[in-house]
Amino acid sequence: MPTALPADLAAPLGTSPYPLAPSNPGPADGFAPSLAALQLISAELIPIRDKVLRGERLTYEDGQLLFATPDLNGTGALANYLTETRNGNRTTFTYNRHLNYTNVCQYKCMFCAFRRDGDEDDAVVMSPEFVREKLRTEFTDTMKEVHVVGGIHPSLPYEYYLELLRTIKSERPNLHVKGFTMIELDEIARLAGKPIEEVLLELREAGLDSCPGGGAEVLSPRVHKKLYNGKLPPERWLETTRKVHAAGYKTNATMLFGHIESTDERLDHLVQLRALQDETGGFMQFIPLVFHPDNTPLQRLGKTTGTDSLRTIAVSRLMLDDFPHVKAYWIMTGIKIAQIALHFGADDIDGTVVEEHITHDAGATTPQGLTTSQMAALIHEAGRVPVLRDTLYQELEVVG
Ligand code: SF4
Numbered sequence: 001m002p003t004a005l006p007a008d009l010a011a012p013l014g015t016s017p018y019p020l021a022p023s024n025p026g027p028a029d030g031f032a033p034s035l036a037a038l039q040l041i042s043a044e045l046i047p048i049r050d051k052v053l054r055g056e057r058l059t060y061e062d063g064q065l066l067f068a069t070p071d072l073n074g075t076g077a078l079a080n081y082l083t084e085t086r087n088g089n090r091t092t093f094t095y096n097r098h099l100n101y102t103n104v105c106q107y108k109c110m111f112c113a114f115r116r117d118g119d120e121d122d123a124v125v126m127s128p129e130f131v132r133e134k135l136r137t138e139f140t141d142t143m144k145e146v147h148v149v150g151g152i153h154p155s156l157p158y159e160y161y162l163e164l165l166r167t168i169k170s171e172r173p174n175l176h177v178k179g180f181t182m183i184e185l186d187e188i189a190r191l192a193g194k195p196i197e198e199v200l201l202e203l204r205e206a207g208l209d210s211c212p213g214g215g216a217e218v219l220s221p222r223v224h225k226k227l228y229n230g231k232l233p234p235e236r237w238l239e240t241t242r243k244v245h246a247a248g249y250k251t252n253a254t255m256l257f258g259h260i261e262s263t264d265e266r267l268d269h270l271v272q273l274r275a276l277q278d279e280t281g282g283f284m285q286f287i288p289l290v291f292h293p294d295n296t297p298l299q300r301l302g303k304t305t306g307t308d309s310l311r312t313i314a315v316s317r318l319m320l321d322d323f324p325h326v327k328a329y330w331i332m333t334g335i336k337i338a339q340i341a342l343h344f345g346a347d348d349i350d351g352t353v354v355e356e357h358i359t360h361d362a363g364a365t366t367p368q369g370l371t372t373s374q375m376a377a378l379i380h381e382a383g384r385v386p387v388l389r390d391t392l393y394q395e396l397e398v399v400g
Helices: 043-054 060-068 072-087 128-138 158-171 182-192 196-206 221-227 234-246 263-280 306-319 335-341 372-381
Strands: 090-094 096-099 145-148 176-179 251-257 283-290 348-351 385-389 395-398
Touching: 043 060, 043 072, 060 263, 060 306, 072 090, 072 306, 090 372, 096 128, 128 158, 145 158, 158 176, 158 182, 158 196, 182 196, 182 234, 196 234, 234 251, 234 263, 251 263, 251 306, 263 283, 263 306, 283 306, 306 335, 335 372, 348 372, 372 385
Parallel strands: 090 348, 090 385, 096 145, 145 176, 251 283
Antiparallel strands: 385 395
16 A cells, blocks of 8 residues: 655655765656655655655664565665666766786685685786787777776786886876775885875876775674785775875775675775765775685585565665665676666766686676676666766766
8 A cells, every 4th residue: 555755755856855966967858756655665764764855864773664574665765766866867877997916915815716725827917018909909099997906916026017107198098097095005005115195196197097996895893804814904995095085086886795705894995985985985986796606615605585685675775875886897797787776776887898817706697897888788778877087086978
C-alpha cells in the first residue's frame, strides 16, 4: 500500500536537499527526481526516507537498518532519489587507460591475485623507455586520463617514480595523471627519505595530478590484521590521505567488500571517510570494489552476490552525503549490475580502462576494456544520459 509523501518534505524540482558540490550539476530542466518509488517503501524505512527528503545526515543505526532490511528496492529508491537530486538523469564516464607499472610487491595481502615476487616469470617492472613506447603506440591525444598504480616494489628508487611521471607528461602532456594509492605514496616517501609533504610537491612538479582511492580496503583493525597485516594500517591510511588533501590533490576513496568484513565494519569504514571528507573536502568520489577471490588464498569464500553489490552501493550513497559522486565500477560489478546500480545511487561508471590486470588476475570475466561508444550505449540502455567527463568531473560532452 503506497504511503503518501509528506507535502513539506520533497525538494522542489531542480534542487537537492543535500549541499551540492561544484561537480554536481543538479537535475536538468524538465527532469524530476523519482519520488513515486518513495511511496512504496516499507514502513521501517519511512523515518530514513523523511531524513533523506529533509537532507539530514543518516546515523550509524540508520546504516545498520539499511543493510538489514529485506526492502532492497526501497533502499535503492532512497539512494536513487539522492543521486537524481544531485546529478539528474546523467551518468558520467571517462576515456582512460590503466598503467600497472609493476606487479612486484613486498606485501602478501590475502585478497590479492595481482602481486608477484621479483623472480617470478611473469613479474613486470616497466622501464621509463617501455612506458614511453606504450604511450606512443597505445594511447591517443583524445584520451583524458591515465590511471597509474602498482605493487609495493621492495627496491625501486625514488627517482624511478619521478621519471615515470616525467615520461608520461613529456609524451602525452594533456593526459591527466591519476596515480599512486596512499600505500604507494607512503612507500615512495620512505624511499625518498623525506617528509611526505615535500615528496608530494616533487611528484606534482614531475607530473602527478590526482590520486586514486585504493589501498584502504576496509578501515577495520580486525580485517587489517587478518588479511593485510604489514600494509598501511587504517589510521595511517587516513592520516596519509589527510596530508595528500592538504597538499591540494583531489583523491577518490574505495572500499573492498564481500570477503570477511561484517556490515558493521563496512559502516565503520563509511563513517570514517565521511568524517574525513567533512574535514578536508578532498574526495571526489567513492568506489565500492567487489572482492574477486579467484587465484587468491581466499578463494574458498566465493563471490558476493549482485544484490549485496547493489545494496552496498545504495547504502554508501546514502551514508556518504558529503561525497559528490558514487561509482559503479563495471570491471568489478559486471556490466549488468553496473547498469542496475545507476538506479541504486551510482552516478558514474568509471572509464574505458582498456588494459586491466588487478581484477582480471582474480577472475573477473568482464572485458579488459570498452570503447567510449560502448560505454555510452550501456548507459543509454540503462535509461541514463551518458556524459563524458574528465578526472575532476568537469563535464565535457553529452555522448550519443
Ligand atoms: S593489494 Fe597491493 S599491497 Fe597488497 S599484495 Fe597486492 S599489490 Fe601488494
